[in-house]
Amino acid sequence: MAYLLSEGSEQFDRSFLAASEQKLADVILAALPDSVTPLRLTRIGVIGAVIAAxxxxxxxxxxxxxxxFVAGIAINWLGMALDGPLARRRALTHPRLDAIGQTNDLMSxxxxxxxxxxxxxLxxxxxxxxLACYLLFSAYNYVRTIALQARPMTYIGIGPxxxxxxxxxxxxxxxxGGIDVTAPGGATRLDAAMLILAAIGVAGLAVKALADARRLAAEE
Incomplete structure (x- = not known):
């Protein structure tokens, strides 16, 4: 979620489901009563994460x-994906709300x-x-958003x-696939695959960071 970022920003990467998600969000937001506030939606999202966990x-x-678990994820999406749009829809954007929403989304x-x-x-x-990759990508995302005045980026079309x-x-x-990490030796191949995918992901992020650095240098 993001209470403060402008809808008109041109520098952003759209995720695969961005358009469909926006249409669904518009339908849900139009049906929400005035008693449902952005902060309440943020809390609902946290509750959903706790249920799923x-x-x-x-x-x-x-x-x-x-x-x-599926219901918890759905509740988490409902809260975290709609709190920002609802704030913008009702002109309730505020730095404090943005900080609360971003922090709760990250912790969830x-x-x-x-x-x-x-x-x-797993x-x-x-x-x-x-988790290490997620935190690395999130940290760079926040840095990039500030440095380039851009909306949060996606990763190969993958957003929240x-x-x-x-x-x-x-x-x-x-x-x-018959994966059960509680069984003896059940996680060995899975761990190896995760390490390989993580290495590829970090390499991709490094390439993205280099491209952004070059763009910043060219603009100065």
Missing amino acids: AALIGCRWSHAWLPV QVLLIVMFGASPF SLQSALVI TEFRILMTAWPFAALA
Whole structure:
């Protein structure tokens, strides 16, 4: 979410689902009563993340928790994806609201990634690798947004919504692939694959950072 960034900014990367998400958001926002505020939506998003995190832990004992996990992610999206647009729609943008929203969104994603490491679908080692990459990308995203006066970038067309979809789909893909990191040796190949993907992702970010640096140098 972003309360302060202008809709008219030309320097931004659109995610795959940006257009469809905007249409859905417009429909939902038009139906929201005045009692629903941006800050309340932010809190709803945090609650959704906590529900999803608890469900991931519950999946260690029963996969019946998976629907609860999906519901939690949906609630998280509802809160975190709509708080900013609602603030702009009602002219309620404020630096304090932006800081609260950004911080809660970041902490929600961190919580979910770490809790994947406590689930049977991802080892703690893989979860920490993903977390390190996520924090690295997020940090550069904030730096780039300030330096280039640009909207937050996406990664190969993957924005926050696409990332949530990937998180939602992973437990089902793991079940289909017979992945169970609680079994002896169940995470060895998965950890190796995650390390390779992380290395590719970091290399891609380095290329992006170099291109941005050259653009900044050319503009000076």
